[in-house]
Amino acid sequence: VQPGLWGLVLAAAGGVALAVWSVVWRRRRRGVEPGDRSAASEVLNSPFLPGSGRARQERRWFFLTLQVKSSGQQVLLLGLEGSGKSSLLQCFTAGGLEYDVSPTQGFSAVSVHREEVHVEFLEIGGAEHLRLYWDMYLSRAAVLVYVVDSSDRARLPLARRLLHRLLRPEPRLPLVVLANKQDLPGACSVTDLHEALSLSDLGDQRKMFLIGTHLKKTGAQLDAGLQDARDLILQMVAAVREDQERGHETKACSFL
Template identity: 45%
Template sequence: VEMENMKKGKAKEVAKEKIKGKGKEERRKVVEKGKEKGKEDCRRKDKEQEKKKVQGKETASEKKQFKGKPEIEKSSSTSTAIPLEPPEKNKQILVLGLDGAGKTSILHSLALNRVQHSKEPTQGFNAVCIDTEDNQMEFLEIGGSEPFRSSWEMYLSKGLLLIFVVDSADHNRLPEAKKYLHQLTEANPILPLVVFAHKQDLEAAYHITDIHEALGLSEVGNDRKLFLFGTQVTTNGSEIPSTMQDAKDLIAHLAADVP
């Protein structure tokens, strides 16, 4: 009996040891698993931090590129801005007036002796050479939109004479046209002036006598050569009206007389 009890006691001890060993093994596995999980978390955090750094660099790079973009756009837009000096060989006949007045259409029609409409506003300069019987006339049209008007005066000293074009039917803008015309005539009190009261074919157009009064042409100086023509360009491709041909002949005469 005693031997039997001893055997049972040993069996219990062995079972306890097995259970204890099993518990240690389980705890070891839990600890190892925890360590591995901790390492994995660390690796994941490292990856996230590295990703954030990369994203931060990309964002900074994008911001830098975006910051530089307006400068690129700004530099590319300078192609439409007026340069300091226009391309020229000799003194030229200046053609000025508000945007939409019809400056380009008049120039092209005079050059071709046929009506040539132009719908696109001039951005910057439009240089046109027109042949006459005796010589060649060089015209320089400068854009009439607001950004270009501030540079008109600086070219007066380079002009043989000034052609100023107004839209006879655009009554609301005649005071604005008058303001700029008088600024030009005050800046150069002797430059010959030819005014085109354009678009006379429109029903709302002012007669040239009304244009003379609206622009205050009697105030531009008594010592100046001044001429006013009522002009129009009607059917595209047709011969220019006689008034435009007369104006062309007069301009050639005035240009030839300038020393």
């Protein structure tokens, strides 16, 4: 796939604290419209997010505004911090790792247009204080991409627990598990990771794929494994969309 076929909008990255803070206060004074994604982005990337009381409520509300007006099909990227979500997003959209990523402080969103499909990749940071927001986006997601650092064996049980808890209320949500960092010494093989994450216990109604990936800093060309992963995700999104359209048609027919 030529990178030229991809349109992308990088909608969130970092944020200069003081500037963001002043924007937050300006918006607080004038009020923020539901669905104002730029506001949510600015706030969530602010390192000034306090963790309790009213401020926490407001933070939750800002997260919620993100849900209201998002268009296209959403692919949710989750996984523990440092597993490689932002790096993968960069590779999927820019075709390679062109710049260093820093830990995601809130969320980061990238829109991809390909042929008729408009897909929005949404990563929520994996740090502990951000994990409580993960499930807020599940019902909106067409596909969940769960990224695991295969070399971080000590935290595989935690990655498994979080994944299982997350998917309990979503028995049909399609899942792609990316066993990332396969290049690192001591990385868990894809087969062992299947076992360690108890993927066979995640329900037989679910479309599920497990793919080994590793990211290289060199070259603008997307690695074949990553290309396969990206194409698979887009195909799954297209399939979900077709199902939804068929569902709408069936509903429309039943009214006739």
